Amino acid sequence: MGLLSPTMQDLLLEAAWQTLLMVGASAAIAVVLGLPLALLLLLTMPGGLAANALVHRPLGLVVNAVRSTPFIILMVAIVPFTRMVAGTSIGTNAAIVPLALAATAFIVRLFENALREVDRGVIEAARAMGATRLQIVTKVLVPEAMPGLVAAVTVTLVSLVGYSAMAGAIGGGGLGDLGIRFGYQRFMPEVMAIVVAILILFVQGLQSLGDRLVRRLSRR
Structure with a gap:
């Protein structure tokens, strides 16, 4: 930091805060939206507790479409939506919109995989004891899959650090922009x-x- 002027140090601190804000806010949105969507995909899959191809297939296609779109292209493609939600298409608040969308599609599949790893025998035992679907989800699926869910959140946070740096390419603010x-x-x-050093520290932490x-x- 001694190599930089006081003004540049202030800019660096502001950019680091903007990166933390973008990553934290978009990750929170992704978790809130991603877990219900992952549960919906799991429950409506063939052989699931509420199998429904009319829900499972379209939802899976949408998630896969967003996941397969490179983030820099996604940011540009949804500029009108970003402007409608955030009131602008540049800056930290605007960058949170595409970040949250990309992170949600990313984390849905990770959550789904974590939930699928729950022992089927535990679920069948809960059904045999008369547990409802809601009880199975809240008392069995989510608690049993918690280590995998936390690991999924970690992977998503690390990916978002990289995405937030790319957001700087089109005026998204943060360390990438700086x-x-x-x-x-x-x-x-x-x-x-x-x-680069600060981004590495973020990822490692x-x-x-x-x-x-x-x-x-x-x-536990």
């Missing part, structure tokens, strides 16, 4: 190096915290 405007366009390699929570939940 690195592009100053580190690349103004030929300030020290800024780029510090931005998130991964370590997530792994610790997974180990703790697995022991």
